[in-house]
Structures are given as C-alpha cells and as structure tokens.
Amino acid sequence: MARIDNDTINKIKDSLDIVDVISNYVSLTSRGKNYFGVCPFHDDTNPSMSVSKEKQIYTCFSCGASGNVIKFIMDYENISFPEALKKCANMANIHIDINDRAPILNHKELYEIYDLSCKFYQNNLNSKLGHSAKEYLYNRGITDEIIKEFSIGYSLKKRTLLTEFLTNKGYTKKDMLKSGLVLEKDSMFDIYSNRIMFPIKNRNGQVIAFSGRIFDTVDTSKYINSKESEIFKKSEVLYNLDKAKEHARNSGRVIIMEGFFDVIAAYISGIKYAVATMGTAITKEHAAIIKKTAKEVILCFDGDRAGLKATLSCIDELSKVNVEPKIVILEDNLDPDEYLKKYGKEKLKERLENPMGLLDFKLRYRKKDKDLTTSSDMALYVNEMINEINSVNDEIEKEIVLKKLSEESHLDIDFLRGKIKKEEKVAPTNIVKEEHENVCLKAEKHLIYYMLQNKEVIVMYNKKVSYMPDSDMRMLAREISLFYKEYGHIDISEFMNYIIDNEKLSKTLGEVLKQNLKDNYKIEEIEKLIDSIDEYNKKQHLDSLKNKANKTLDSKYLDEILKIRKGEM
Numbered sequence: 047m048a049r050i051d052n053d054t055i056n057k058i059k060d061s062l063d064i065v066d067v068i069s070n071y072v073s074l075t076s077r078g079k080n081y082f083g084v085c086p087f088h089d090d091t092n093p094s095m096s097v098s099k100e101k102q103i104y105t106c107f108s109c110g111a112s113g114n115v116i117k118f119i120m121d122y123e124n125i126s127f128p129e130a131l132k133k134c135a136n137m138a139n140i141h142i143d144i145n146d147r148a149p150i151l152n153h154k155e156l157y158e159i160y161d162l163s164c165k166f167y168q169n170n171l172n173s174k175l176g177h178s179a180k181e182y183l184y185n186r187g188i189t190d191e192i193i194k195e196f197s198i199g200y201s202l203k204k205r206t207l208l209t210e211f212l213t214n215k216g217y218t219k220k221d222m223l224k225s226g227l228v229l230e231k232d233s234m235f236d237i238y239s240n241r242i243m244f245p246i247k248n249r250n251g252q253v254i255a256f257s258g259r260i261f262d263t264v265d266t267s268k269y270i271n272s273k274e275s276e277i278f279k280k281s282e283v284l285y286n287l288d289k290a291k292e293h294a295r296n297s298g299r300v301i302i303m304e305g306f307f308d309v310i311a312a313y314i315s316g317i318k319y320a321v322a323t324m325g326t327a328i329t330k331e332h333a334a335i336i337k338k339t340a341k342e343v344i345l346c347f348d349g350d351r352a353g354l355k356a357t358l359s360c361i362d363e364l365s366k367v368n369v370e371p372k373i374v375i376l377e378d379n380l381d382p383d384e385y386l387k388k389y390g391k392e393k394l395k396e397r398l399e400n401p402m403g404l405l406d407f408k409l410r411y412r413k414k415d416k417d418l419t420t421s422s423d424m425a426l427y428v429n430e431m432i433n434e435i436n437s438v439n440d441e442i443e444k445e446i447v448l449k450k451l452s453e454e455s456h457l458d459i460d461f462l463r464g465k466i467k468k469e470e471k472v473a474p475t476n477i478v479k480e481e482h483e484n485v486c487l488k489a490e491k492h493l494i495y496y497m498l499q500n501k502e503v504i505v506m507y508n509k510k511v512s513y514m515p516d517s518d519m520r521m522l523a524r525e526i527s528l529f530y531k532e533y534g535h536i537d538i539s540e541f542m543n544y545i546i547d548n549e550k551l552s553k554t555l556g557e558v559l560k561q562n563l564k565d566n567y568k569i570e571e572i573e574k575l576i577d578s579i580d581e582y583n584k585k586q587h588l589d590s591l592k593n594k595a596n597k598t599l600d601s602k603y604l605d606e607i608l609k610i611r612k613g614e615m
C-alpha cells in the first residue's frame with residue numbers, strides 16, 4: 047500500500063482528541079487518569095475499554111482491540127485507512143487533499159473506465175433501446191428503485207458502442223484492452239452485447255467488474271463475468287459488501303448467498319445485509335472478510351445438491367477462522383429469488399431471520415441418502431453425529447442435539463453422552479513446560495509494554511535480548527526497534543500508525559496493551575524481565591542439547607550441558 051506521508055498523518059491525528067472523538071460513538075466515563083466505556087469491538091456490557099487522553103490511545107482489556115483515533119474510526123466504521131484519515135481530517139477541519147484511491151492510485155484509468163462504463167450501461171437501460179431489458183427486470187419484480195440501488199444497466203446489441211464511447215473520452219487502446227471490457231480481433235469491439243449488466247463493486251463502492259446476464263435468448267452462457275484484473279480478484283470480492291457492511295454492523299448479522307438475484311431478493315424482502323460470492327466457492331480471503339463483517343454469519347444457498355455442497359465447503363472454510371455459521375434452508379429446493387416469487391417477501395424475510403444452528407443442519411444433512419430404518423445406516427448416522435457434536439464448542443447446543451439424537455435413535459442419552467469427547471488431561475510434564483512458557487511470554491509482553499513507554503527500554507532490548515521466543519512478540523519488538531531507529535523517539539499512538547495496515551502486528555500490540563500495567567517502572571524490573579526471557583532461552587537450549595545427547599551419546603553435548611549448568615555460557 048502506498049503510504050501517505052507520516053507528517054500528514056500525525057498532523058491530522060494530533061489535531062483531534064481521542065476522548066472527544068470516541069465519545070461520539072461510545073459513552074465514556076472518567077475514572078482516574080483514563081476514560082472507560084463499553085467496547086464496541088466485542089460483545090459486552092461491562093466498560094472494559096479504556097481511553098487514555100495522555101497517550102491518545104484506546105485499549106480493550108477484554109478483547110485486546112487497541113489503536114489511536116484513526117484506527118478507531120477505521121474499525122468502527124469498517125472503512126479503509128485512507129477513508130478513515132479523510133474522515134478524521136474533516137473532523138479536525140483540516141483541508142488536506144487525500145485521494146480516496148490513495149493506495150490504488152496506479153489503477154486510476156481502470157477505475158475510471160469501469161465507473162464510466164457503469165454510467166453508460168445505466169443510460170442505455172433508460173433509453174428506448176433498453177425497453178425490453180427493463181420489461182424483463184420488471185417481470186422479475188425488480189423495480190426502478192432496485193435498478194438504481196444496484197446500478198443495474200444494459201449493454202446494447204451493437205458491439206462497438208462502448209468502445210466508441212471510451213475512445214471519445216480519450217482512453218488509450220491499451221487501457222481499454224486492459225479493462226477487459228473491450229476486445230480486439232480485426233478491430234476493437236465490446237465484450238458485452240445485449241445483456242443486463244450488474245456492476246460488481248469493491249468494499250469502497252468502486253465498480254471493478256461486471257456480470258452480464260442474457261435475458262431474451264437461451265443459446266449462450268447465462269452470465270459472463272469480467273475477467274480478473276489488477277483491481278478485480280474474484281477470490282476477494284463479495285457482491286454488495288459495499289452497501290451490506292453498514293447494515294451488517296448495525297444488525298450484527300451477515301448473510302452469504304450464491305448470486306446477485308438472491309441478494310436482490312433479500313433486499314426486496316427488507317434484508318439489506320446479504321452478500322454473494324462471484325460464482326466461486328468461499329475462499330480463505332472471503333472467510334477473513336466475512337469474519338470481520340459481523341458476528342453472526344448465516345448461509346443461505348440453493349436447496350439443491352450443488353447448494354448443499356457449497357454450504358458444506360463454506361462451513362469448512364469458515365471453521366478455519368473459528369466462525370460457526372447458522373444456516374437457512376428454503377423449502378422445495380428453492381433459491382431465495384424463486385422463494386420470493388412463490389411465497390412473497392414477508393415469508394422470505396421471516397425465513398432469513400430465523401436460521402438453524404450448525405448442528406441442526408448437520409442432523410438434517412447426515413440423514414440424506416441413509417435409510418434409518420436399517421441398523422447399519424442408523425449406526426453410521428449416530429457415529430457421524432457424535433463426531434459433529436464433538437466439533438462444536440457450545441455446551442447447550444451440544445445437549446439439545448444429543449437429546450434429539452437420542453429420540454431419533456432410541457439410544458439412551460447417557461450412553462450417547464458417554465461417547466462425547468472428554469477434555470483431554472494434560473500430562474504433568476506438559477504443565478511444567480507450559481508454566482515456563484507462560485512466565486516467559488508474560489515477560490516478553492511486559493518488556494514490549496515498557497519499550498513503548500520509553501526509548502531507554504528499547505536501547506536495553508537492543509543490547510541485551512538476543513531472541514524473543516514467541517514469534518509474534520519477536521516481530522512486534524523488531525518493529526518497535528525499527529520505528530525507533532527511523533524516528534529517534536517512541537510514541538505509542540504514532541507507532542500505531544506505523545503498523546496500521548498490518549493486522550497481525552496490531553493484534554499482537556493489543557495483546558500487549560491488554561496487560562494493563564502501571565506506567566512507571568524501575569530499571570531493575572526491566573532487567574528482571576530480560577533475565578527471565580534469557581533464562582527461558584537457556585533452558586530451551588539445554589533441553590535441545592539433552593535431547594541430542596540422549597540420541598547420539600556424543601560427549602560434546604554433555605560437556606556443553608555442564609558448562610551451561612556452571613554458568614560459564
């Protein structure tokens with residue numbers, strides 16, 4: 047990401063008071079030096095978030111969310127860094143020319159071409175020639191309001207119109223071909239002809255691709271999607287996220303669907319927090335975005351076999367980021383669009399608002415293709431369900447499903463309960479090891495905490511700590527050290543800007559700040575922290591030598607062990 051220069055960022059940050067800004071969003075009460083409020087970044091009713099006027103940062107002692115004023119706006123509003131910066135500049139009444147597209151300035155022409163094409167297609171739909179396309183949309187229950195809301199357009203039959211339009215606007219052949227909207231054989235021509243055009247936007251609402259749908263013939267492929275480009279990566283894009291994100295934040299829910307018409311059907315029924323993948327299975331990138339969008343994730347795919355498969359793979363991908371989705375299955379194997387037509391919007395809304403839990407869904411689909419009147423299928427079913435129950439965390443949900451399973455299988459519930467995995471007992475040697483690790487990790491966190499308070503601690507760290515055992519802490523300490531090297535001082539709030547587009551580091555920083563330590567310290571205390579890190583490293587080294595000595599019976603390892611024990615190393 048192209049960085050906006052640091053002085054500008056600091057100027058904006060310094061002209062705002064974090065306490066004033068956060069009070070606009072969260073009610074704060076002063077207690078001692080700091081202010082406290084209910085953290086908006088996790089589900090809570092206790093005031094676990096502290097805001098420091100002095101340091102100009104906030105920290106949640108429960109979930110570890112932390113940052114400066116820009117980070118707060120970014121996360122609360124769910125917007126990008128440049129957008130948050132712009133918002134903060136406005137609040138501070140500073141006029142600074144921050145381009146929304148700052149991080150993506152390289153692709154200025156591409157964004158412009160897509161933006162202009164979108165307007166061009168919208169105009170077509172409203173022209174005389176767009177009449178039959180519009181009729182088609184009306185027949186599908188898509189009103190003028192919806193057409194406008196989703197910027198739906200129409201590509202005319204004549205295949206050179208967009209090419210001419212863009213040429214007249216002064217775009218080069220190279221840019222037009224790069225967009226993928228224009229192709230070249232003997233001459234240049236539009237890729238889309240006689241299709242209803244659905245623009246695909248990124249999370250900031252910029253058009254980055256189209257999906258063109260046929261409507262009056264059946265002989266060609268139903269949809270043509272723009273090819274991937276520098277600004278359009280299918281694996282990262284969710285249709286309608288730009289508009290759904292705000293509704294998702296307000297309701298705490300997001301629904302994942304399969305296609306545009308499903309999202310639009312949900313919108314018509316009054317559910318505005320639905321998004322769709324671009325005809326691909328959910329990717330790791332999607333899962334990460336979804337997790338950030340809302341706490342409650344609901345899947346609503348087609349009721350057919352393909353839809354079931356998509357649901358299962360989505361559950362799988364989401365479980366990798368610790369999200370347990372809920373599921374809506376519509377009757378008669380209908381998709382949401384068909385369901386809307388058959389049962390009306392009230393009914394669709396009701397269905398979307400009442401998803402079933404993950405285990406209930408599993409109870410259903412594990413039954414598919416099994417004949418539960420036979421003992422063998424029933425045994426298979428019960429075993430599969432026991433595995434499923436073991437994979438969820440919610441104890442209450444587990445009990446409820448166990449009860450249902452017991453009723454279905456006529457097996458005693460206590461017998462079934464006995465099959466549920468007990469918490470594994472940790473072997474005593476592991477406990478000792480874990481304790482050591484915990485002591486060391488705590489020391490690392492504390493040390494970093496004080497590195498952020500005073501540069502003298504950074505100097506001590508640079509001189510005396512050879513290795514931070516925990517990789518996250520190691521990276522954070524390294525970054526603090528780099529910041530100090532570059533700017534010659536340390537300031538937490540400024541440092542937060544330095545790492546603002548690195549989610550992992552920001553999270554680790556949250557873990558450190560969560561410690562809630564006193565600000566003043568004695569040098570001896572710092573030395574003690576460094577000693578315990580050192581001791582842990584030595585012990586690790588010793589253990590690995592012992593291991594090698596045991597394996598190879600080589601005396602050189604034993605000599606080294608003895609030396610370390612005598613304190614010579």
Ligand SMILES: [Zn+2]
Pocket residue numbers: 085086087088094095106107108109110111
């Ligand atoms: Zn929190």
